[in-house]
Amino acid sequence: MAAESMASRIFVAPIRDRILSPIGSYVGRSVHSAGYTMLMTCEAIIKIPTLLNWRNFCEFLRQCYLAGIQSLPVVFLVGLFVGMILSLQSGLTLMQFGLERFIAEITGAALTREMGPLMTAIILTGRVGSSMAAELGTMSVSEEIDALRIMSINPVRFLVLPRILATVIMMVVLTVFAILIGIFGGALIGQAQIGVSYDMFFKGAFDVITYKDLYSGLTKAAVFGLLISMISCSEGLRTTGGAEGVGRGTRRAVVNCLLYIIMFNYIMDSFIFLFVYGR
Amino acid sequence: MDANGNIVISFENAYKTLSGRNVLDGMTFDVRRGETFVIIGPSGMGKSVTLKHMVGLMRPDDGEVIISDEGEGGRVRYDVSHLKPIQLERLRAIFGYLFQDGALLASLTVGENVALPLFERRLHVFREKYGRRNAENKIWERVREKLGMVDMVHAIDNLPAELSGGMRKRAGLARAIIHEPKIILYDEPTSGLDPVMGTNINRLIRHLQEKLGVTSLVVTHDIDSAYYVGDRIAMINRGRMEQIGTPDEIKNTTNPVVRQFIEGNIEGPLTAGRKH
Numbered sequence: 095m096a097a098e099s100m101a102s103r104i105f106v107a108p109i110r111d112r113i114l115s116p117i118g119s120y121v122g123r124s125v126h127s128a129g130y131t132m133l134m135t136c137e138a139i140i141k142i143p144t145l146l147n148w149r150n151f152c153e154f155l156r157q158c159y160l161a162g163i164q165s166l167p168v169v170f171l172v173g174l175f176v177g178m179i180l181s182l183q184s185g186l187t188l189m190q191f192g193l194e195r196f197i198a199e200i201t202g203a204a205l206t207r208e209m210g211p212l213m214t215a216i217i218l219t220g221r222v223g224s225s226m227a228a229e230l231g232t233m234s235v236s237e238e239i240d241a242l243r244i245m246s247i248n249p250v251r252f253l254v255l256p257r258i259l260a261t262v263i264m265m266v267v268l269t270v271f272a273i274l275i276g277i278f279g280g281a282l283i284g285q286a287q288i289g290v291s292y293d294m295f296f297k298g299a300f301d302v303i304t305y306k307d308l309y310s311g312l313t314k315a316a317v318f319g320l321l322i323s324m325i326s327c328s329e330g331l332r333t334t335g336g337a338e339g340v341g342r343g344t345r346r347a348v349v350n351c352l353l354y355i356i357m358f359n360y361i362m363d364s365f366i367f368l369f370v371y372g373r
Numbered sequence: 374m375d376a377n378g379n380i381v382i383s384f385e386n387a388y389k390t391l392s393g394r395n396v397l398d399g400m401t402f403d404v405r406r407g408e409t410f411v412i413i414g415p416s417g418m419g420k421s422v423t424l425k426h427m428v429g430l431m432r433p434d435d436g437e438v439i440i441s442d443e444g445e446g447g448r449v450r451y452d453v454s455h456l457k458p459i460q461l462e463r464l465r466a467i468f469g470y471l472f473q474d475g476a477l478l479a480s481l482t483v484g485e486n487v488a489l490p491l492f493e494r495r496l497h498v499f500r501e502k503y504g505r506r507n508a509e510n511k512i513w514e515r516v517r518e519k520l521g522m523v524d525m526v527h528a529i530d531n532l533p534a535e536l537s538g539g540m541r542k543r544a545g546l547a548r549a550i551i552h553e554p555k556i557i558l559y560d561e562p563t564s565g566l567d568p569v570m571g572t573n574i575n576r577l578i579r580h581l582q583e584k585l586g587v588t589s590l591v592v593t594h595d596i597d598s599a600y601y602v603g604d605r606i607a608m609i610n611r612g613r614m615e616q617i618g619t620p621d622e623i624k625n626t627t628n629p630v631v632r633q634f635i636e637g638n639i640e641g642p643l644t645a646g647r648k649h
């Protein structure tokens with residue numbers, strides 16, 4: 095009896111309290127959080143017809159402007175440099191085999207299938223996801239969300255739907271833009287440092303990009319946009335605990351966005367590999 | 374229980390646990406039609422939580438919160454614990470709610486904030502009444518009227534961030550009464566206001582009650598304001614009502630907890646029992 099309780103004190107209790115219980119509550123919280131996020135997103139999708147209302151459509155356009163147009167400068171710079179880096183790095187390796195004329199193909203394909211959607215998603219996580227989580231979080235802690243509920247204005251329809259839709263659409267638009275800028279950046283390096291002329295580079299890059307590349311890349315972009323906006327809005331709506339809570343919610347939103355983007359990137363890549371390219 | 378039709382809000386042994394604390398701990402009280410019921414008590418004692426239970430923003434873990442409404446189709450009884458979405462919407466339409474810090478939407482101007490409930494929920498009513506052309510003008514007319522009542526017409530085009538706390542609260546009040554509700558909940562209506570504006574708001578609360586017959590619930594720790602606007606005053610302590618009485622009964626109370634609170638003494642049963 096005494097020995098048992100001693101064993102329990104030394105071995106069982108610490109494992110239970112320090113390891114099992116935190117893991118359990120973490121898993122519980124994550125499941126709850128994922129469930130809430132899914133339900134919220136479904137509700138937003140059901141409410142899409144309300145965008146036919148002019149007032150709601152204006153809010154959607156405003157969100158498009160905030161998420162999309164305002165992100166153009168950053169996407170431009172990052173796209174340009176990523177294109178230059180890709181071109182430079184692949185050029186370095188290909189030169190060893192005398193195959194540097196293929197840098198355009200490699201740069202174009204990499205940008206379309208992978209780097210375009212990914213870098214745009216990372217930029218929008220930082221620019222748009224964090225600001226959505228902070229904005230909605232502030233609204234939660236200052237009772238603005240409660241005020242909407244009292245007025246029987248559905249916060250998901252009023253706040254979340256325009257943000258999700260704007261982010262998804264702007265993700266796709268910005269990804270196209272990033273790919274084009276990236277190819278341009280690659281061409282600059284091709285001409286200046288690798289010895290591939292602009293003509294050859296653009297011809298090579300645009301020839302190699304197939305419809306399959308384009309729509310698989312853009313599908314990824316749309317899914318990333320959905321992930322960013324749904325995770326950020328969900329964190330924002332569930333924020334409690336004042337300014338500190340807003341900070342916590344925003345941090346969780348950004349970290350989760352990056353995690354899910356990378357995981358979904360891999361998962362979608364393997365599906366695309368299998369079903370689109372049939373390998 | 375409310376067979377005489379006089380009771381509009383009724384808390385019956387309501388319990389609510391929030392972040393491990395029993396915020397409502399057997400809360401029981403009734404609010405009668407047309408009266409101004411004031412809830413006083415220290416910060417963090419669950420005054421705002423009590424208000425949130427009335428409009429279904431929170432639901433009791435145990436016990437009952439009942440709202441009765443005298444509508445055209447007779448008496449409707451809302452049990453906050455069991456409401457379908459459509460009932461919840463009807464219940465909330467009965468209420469105007471002034472939040473502690475106004476809770477204006479930061480992206481809209483004062484005027485747009487006050488107009489929001491009408492544009493979002495009542496545009497069709499205005500269109501039926503005044504025609505498509507005039508509906509918007511009529512809404513803005515109403516917005517100006519309500520902003521006038523809280524002396525805020527001059528700030529109609531300002532953003533909330535450009536206003537002082539007191540001005541935000543007044544704009545929030547205009548929004549709370551824009552749909553001419555039957556019951557108005559005021560969460561600390563005079564805190565953060567200068568004394569003159571505080572008196573104005575107190576008068577407005579009385580005015581709305583006397584002229585329009587609304588039932589008011591005022592949460593405050595401004596004891597003078599409580600005496601001025603209240604028909605009955607209740608003091609909340611540890612999740613339940615310590616005492617409920619008329620202003621005179623509260624002024625002359627022998628309950629040591631209430632005495633300590635209204636006199637603002639540091640020593641007493643209120644602070645002795647506090648676990649912090």
Ligand SMILES: Nc1ncnc2c1ncn2[C@@H]1O[C@H](COP(=O)(O)OP(=O)(O)O)[C@@H](O)[C@H]1O
Nearest residue numbers: 334391392396415416417418419420421422423
């Ligand atoms: N949404 C919530 N989640 C967790 N705890 C809450 C929530 N709302 C209020 N509380 C807690 O309930 C208690 C009472 O809060 P409140 O009703 O706001 O006090 P007050 O009487 O000052 O208005 C506080 O301790 C607060 O921390």
Ligand SMILES: [Mg+2]
Nearest residue numbers: 420421473560
């Ligand atoms: Mg409060």
